[in-house]
Amino acid sequence: MSLPPCQRLEPACLYCEEPVYAVEPHKIVHAVLLENGKPTGRRRAAHRECVLREVVGSVGCQRGECPNCGDPPGMSRREAARAAVAFWEAAGGPRRGKPGPRS
Ligand SMILES: [Zn+2]
């Protein structure tokens, strides 16, 4: 990623701690922050793949390998999220299996 720092929308993604860039709106989700399970009204930007990974689970989860379903070794949090989303979409995405983010 070689975008200039001025394009950063937030200091970091809610989930993976990597920068979120304003020039990639299609990749950004604004998550409402929760406190004790209740919405606080505050929002924080996160990568689409990171939010989806929280919903559909890691690649291991989707393969039914729980509880030994940790992220693949050598992958960053975001790389593992991308892999999880790719796996989920290859398996049919929101049409079957685990629910999508809005269901
Ligand atoms: Zn992220």
Ligand SMILES: [Zn+2]
């Ligand atoms: Zn799991």
